[in-house]
Amino acid sequence: MNLPAKNEMLHEQRGRFVSDGVASVTPLYVESAKGAIIKDVEGKEYIDFAGGIAVMNIGHSHPKVVEAIKDQAEKFTHTCFMVNPYESVVTLAEKLCQVTPGDFPKKAVFLNSGAEAVENAVKIARYYTKRPAIIVFENAYHGRTLLTMTMTSKVKPYKFGFGPFAPEVYRMPFGDEVGPEKLHDFFIQHVNPEAVAAVVVEPVQGEGGFIAPPPGYFQELAKICRDNGILFVADEIQSGMGRTGKMFAIEHWDVEPDLITVAKSLAAGMPLAAVVGKQEIMDSIHPWGLGGTYGGNPVACRAALAVLEVFEEEGLVEKAAVLGEKMKAQFEKWQQQFAMIGEIRGLGAMLGLELLKGDNKQPATDEAKQLVNFCYQKGLVILACGSYGNIIRILAPFVITDEQLEQGFAIMEEGLAAL
Numbered sequence: 136m137n138l139p140a141k142n143e144m145l146h147e148q149r150g151r152f153v154s155d156g157v158a159s160v161t162p163l164y165v166e167s168a169k170g171a172i173i174k175d176v177e178g179k180e181y182i183d184f185a186g187g188i189a190v191m192n193i194g195h196s197h198p199k200v201v202e203a204i205k206d207q208a209e210k211f212t213h214t215c216f217m218v219n220p221y222e223s224v225v226t227l228a229e230k231l232c233q234v235t236p237g238d239f240p241k242k243a244v245f246l247n248s249g250a251e252a253v254e255n256a257v258k259i260a261r262y263y264t265k266r267p268a269i270i271v272f273e274n275a276y277h278g279r280t281l282l283t284m285t286m287t288s289k290v291k292p293y294k295f296g297f298g299p300f301a302p303e304v305y306r307m308p309f310g311d312e313v314g315p316e317k318l319h320d321f322f323i324q325h326v327n328p329e330a331v332a333a334v335v336v337e338p339v340q341g342e343g344g345f346i347a348p349p350p351g352y353f354q355e356l357a358k359i360c361r362d363n364g365i366l367f368v369a370d371e372i373q374s375g376m377g378r379t380g381k382m383f384a385i386e387h388w389d390v391e392p393d394l395i396t397v398a399k400s401l402a403a404g405m406p407l408a409a410v411v412g413k414q415e416i417m418d419s420i421h422p423w424g425l426g427g428t429y430g431g432n433p434v435a436c437r438a439a440l441a442v443l444e445v446f447e448e449e450g451l452v453e454k455a456a457v458l459g460e461k462m463k464a465q466f467e468k469w470q471q472q473f474a475m476i477g478e479i480r481g482l483g484a485m486l487g488l489e490l491l492k493g494d495n496k497q498p499a500t501d502e503a504k505q506l507v508n509f510c511y512q513k514g515l516v517i518l519a520c521g522s523y524g525n526i527i528r529i530l531a532p533f534v535i536t537d538e539q540l541e542q543g544f545a546i547m548e549e550g551l552a553a554l
């Protein structure tokens with residue numbers, strides 16, 4: 136009797152027991168992963184241009200991170216920081232306060248996921264300002280909880296059928312389509328600035344399509360915030376941890392946010408997120424007002440401390456900048472070669488390719504899906520994003536070798552030529 140292959144067996148079993156509401160880009164079931172390579176349960180290897188959606192910036196199973204996790208797991212895995220505190224939260228908070236932009240005293244709070252960090256940033260901003268409203272942007276992505284889903288822009292799949300939504304969330308156009316001067320108009324047309332607690336913005340929009348606004352945009356936005364007593368919250372969950380060639384993307388605009396949210400690559404896959412911000416804002420909350428059972432889990436915090444050490448030792452921010460240059464050069468070549476390619480989007484190693492079709496340049500959504508599937512068949516994991524799903528994005532680990540990068544590009548090129 137021929138048994139079905141292991142991937143197929145797992146997929147069938149998953150179909151019976153895992154909610155259909157959770158989907159996957161590929162049907163490969165992972166057995167192990169190292170650096171920029173994922174191996175599936177049948178022993179096939181894939182080059183990873185997705186990094187588990189911007190989580191594996193330092194690469195899969197980095198020995199220092201594995202060692203830190205093992206060491207901590209043997210000591211203790213949980214006491215709850217709110218019951219019995221421990222050292223790793225304290226040292227990690229200090230490190231994060233040092234590496235985040237802002238030449239002022241800062242403090243941090245730890246949570247479990249990006250969405251939870253954004254929720255907490257909003258709680259803190261509302262508490263501190265005593266104001267209700269939050270401004271977010273078109274194409275924004277901030278998560279899937281009630282509040283962050285409301286703050287997220289794209290309807291399907293994120294919001295469709297999941298309403299009613301949270302109140303007091305106002306949406307601005309983003310970036311160069313509008314220009315900074317139009318931001319002033321928003322306060323005439325949509326919301327009283329005196330009712331706004333915070334502007335929450337991704338310095339480079341991630342799920343929305345790798346969109347970076349023009350020079351000067353964030354400086355202007357920060358000025359409007361300052362003039363109106365509104366907090367500037369940078370959601371660096373996807374753009375942070377070196378991805379754009381600076382530790383945090385907002386540094387490209389020389390803006391010091393009041394609060395920053397960090398998650399994803401912070402702990403190389405261990406669930407950990409943080410809000411880091413101005414001390415007086417972070418300390419305005421009454422004791423027990425912030426927290427959660429698992430926030431600042433000791434294994435996750437030790438992993439994050441190892442990540443920060445590796446960043447320094449291996450010069451990973453500089454590596455990301457170099458990787459970004461290589462990607463840009465390749466994308467520019469393709470832009471000349473393939474009529475289908477529109478804009479090259481993003482910053483540093485957070486770079487996307489816009490796919491357009493027809494004389495009137497419509498988003499090539501189906502073709503982007505085809506390309507993702509083609510790459511998967513050929514041994515490359517890659518993702519699409521954007522409001523129309525037509526942006527092919529690369530979020531490869533910074534430790535990817537030149538050979539792996541070239542191999543991945545060769546597969547993408549073959550796929551682009553086949554569209």
Ligand SMILES: Cc1ncc(COP(=O)(O)O)c(C=O)c1O
Nearest residue numbers: 248249250276277278341372373
């Ligand atoms: C900018 C941004 N904010 C928030 C989130 C939500 O993070 P999580 O999926 O950990 O809740 C994401 C996830 O993609 C993100 O990219």
